[in-house]
Amino acid sequence: MRIAVIQFPGSNADWDALHATRDVLGLDARYVFHKESNLGDVDAVVIPGGFSYGDYLRPGAIAGSSPIVADLRRFVDNGGPVLGICNGFQVLTELGLLPGALTRNAHLRFECRMVHLAIEGEGPFTQGLHGRVLRVPIAHADGRYQCDDATYAKLESEGRIAMRYCDPSGAVPAAEETDAEGLPLNPNGSRGAIAGLYSEKKNVLGMMPHPERASEAILGSADGRLLFESLIAHVGARP
């Protein structure tokens, strides 16, 4: 299975994505620089975390002007699976490939820590994971998911909310609810505690937490692997 990891100027979790997919999962992963016009013959695309274009204007906003984006849109239109992590999620909402927006965390600070995720909507990256609780780190300043009422209702009814922040038992928190250590269970104030969501065709997943930083036990959690293993099964099963 071949994976393209897009490198925008300012991407900084590109190595994390390459390491997890290539070195940990043994996939044929490679970087594709943003000035290239072609993703190449790949089965899936990862848009990694970081600060593309330095977060100037808004996080993810300027990435749309990069040459590679035209081919990314083609790949998405053809139903190819795309995973946007952290800044990658921000890029996807700015490109209009996912609805809604990611704004400054409710407490206005950068937040880096382990969180729990309740997997909800199934798709290429979450097959068979519904109801599972994963431990995965977050590291962002702009991860507060916001959308209008109509969009939220549509996301829910279409099963596109891939994952929500939760407590260790999987219970999704009410607003302001904190964990045993006094930290908010919803770490950024996202609407509906949304941590990740799918596109209408469910081939595009955007998520703020970093599964690629939780794919080895040595890093404190290997739960993030499940998403990549789901992708491998999905691609393998595609006609």
Add this chain to the structure above:
Amino acid sequence: MSAVPVSLPTDRPVDEALAKEFGLNAEEYARAIASLGRQPTYAELGVISVMWSEHCSYKSSRVHLARLPTEGPQVVQGPGENAGAVDIGDGFCAVFKMESHNHPSYIEPYQGAATGVGGILRDVFTMGARPIASMNSLRFGRADHPKTPHLLRGVVAGIGGYGNCIGVPTVGGEVQFDASYDGNILVNAFTVGIARSEELFFGVASGVGNAVMYVGARTGRDGIHGATMASAEFAEDTETQRPTMQVGDPFMEKLLLEACLEIFASDCLEGVQDMGAAGLTSSSIEMAARAGTGLELDLDAIPRRTEKLTPYEMLLSESQERMLMVAKPGREQEVFDACAKWDLEVAIVGRVTDTGRFICKATPGYDPLDDASPRPAPEVVVDLPLGMLADEAPKYDRPQKEPAMTSRTTLEMTPVSIAPGGKVDVQKELLGLLGSPNIGSRRWIWRQFDHVVRDGTIVGPGQGDAAVVRAFCEHEGKTIEKFLALSVDCNGRHVELDPFAGAAMAVAECARNITCVGGLPLALTDCLNFGNPEVPETMWRIARAIDGLAAACRALSVPVVSGNVSLYNETDGRPILPTPTVAIVGQLEDVAHRLTLGFRREGDLVAHLGVPSRGALGGSEWHTQKQGRVAGECVGIDLDAELRLQGLMHTLAKAGLLASAHDVSDGGLGVCLAESCIEGRIGARVRLPEGSAGPAETTDLLFSEEPSRVVVSFSDDHRAEVERLAREASVPIAVLGLVGGGALDLDGVAVVPVTALADAHRAALDAIVG
């Protein structure tokens, strides 16, 4: 003798008064004229003053720094380059340095701290290393000082803003609050990177005729004369220095990092150096001086973002994210190509010469940003011999005087007696200490740092006495994983009481931290933060502290490979606590040897390694809080005992016998035990080790900060083996009790629920940052 360089109409008249404004005293100004054989021009005076500043010349500390041990079989690059390097096997080295950004951070905390991080990152990647982790050591004024919340918030946000964006994890650090830092905070930033030992790059301008290339951000007016500001003490009007502040752009630095690593990989450079303090001036002069060559710069070619820059401004600007490179003959195009890929500014701005002189040419009035400016017809504006700017810069052995301690502190300790009848409530004292700013959880800080980027953080902030990071060492298509342990330390209270012993204790604790996560200390970098060296008492402290560092480094076989000195840290004549901060890089032979500080299993034994406390409270956090100032006799350190303890820790970790390890430091044994309970979310029942000098108060035994002690936990099955190894190493061992339950039970004297310990610990910074 070459012709006198031209002056510009806008130049200010050069005289002793201007020299003084630029930080040169009358003697130094006279010396400059004597060396030059004439009066310097305005631009030349700027160059001379900045090269002779304390920050660039180390004029007060050089004679003393020479006493530090810098050699060892593991040393790949010692002091004198942009960063030091130490061998980590298989042809790879760890490249690291620590540097201060104290003065700028007080004036503008966000940008000051951010550019401090940017500067240390550049020092490391300039050597050809990819940065893999950063740490920081911070000092703020007392928690209830009105400026402290603003400064703490700004510094933390600035470190995060820069480090998070460039994608280098901030994996550890330390913070202390003390009234002596009220008007002079400290921001010391550390970065480590990985390189091939045979592919290190150095700051040399070699090869006569080679092109000098400018890469990165355009030059503006920011930071002009910043190095001079950093070489003077503050007074009330410090805020007026804000125009000398640099502004950081981590996105630009990320592009610069990637472009540089690509350029380095193509091996098209003779040398490279970042434009840090004193910008273009110090980078070009240091490169030429190291190579024994000369330089001729064409200032008309300098990329700029501001109109009407004068030669003086271009030479002295500290605009960030800029590099100076010397290309190999005919290889300039490779630099241009990499810069085009990463959308970076690049220009050829000069040539290497064999004249031994630093010559700058510029066209008076020329401005490439102004179409109406005259056509370029460069004339010489600076012509200085390199010698006077580098090796022959002033060097002072300043007068020293042992302080009469009573001038600021008193050796006399007030006995602590706070409850009626003289009985101390141990539980209340322990919770108070855990919840105080100097001891409590730093979670509010490190949650704002991306400490997991790059998939290498194995033991992160708060989990162990040191951080453990995985370095991916790539060569010829193969990747080897290596594991480094990183720690940064200093306790100014102990240095204040005895600079020699206090500095030795800083080195010992830092190295002990490395062994408490299962690593072996390899080498050290330091950041020597002190007050005004022209005050003999301060100079005595500097010299004694350097001797203490040297003694501990020798005893523990940890050479110094890089460092930085920050003097004049005082406001209105009041110096900071002497703060010789040290950071050590160690290595784990096998990641399976790693240790963390939290107790792990119900039923494990808790044991104390090292000579039990005699209950000496001098300089301890607890006593300082009670008395309201640092007092007492320094507890001192036995470096032989320390070496034996560290050897034992290494042996125990390698043998896989331990479940946890945590050294006894700030807050003493009581805080050490509490932290192991909090992190492990489990209680313990312990008796206290008998004091080595007979009966002492329980509180004294609990809160003494006597060094060279570690609390470990291990399975009962390993008891005989652990005790045997301790005996063999001649390290006293005392089994104190058992891990288990929901409370820390101190021999019945206090029984404190772990939740209460954790609540107090967690809230420690709330009073400052809410």
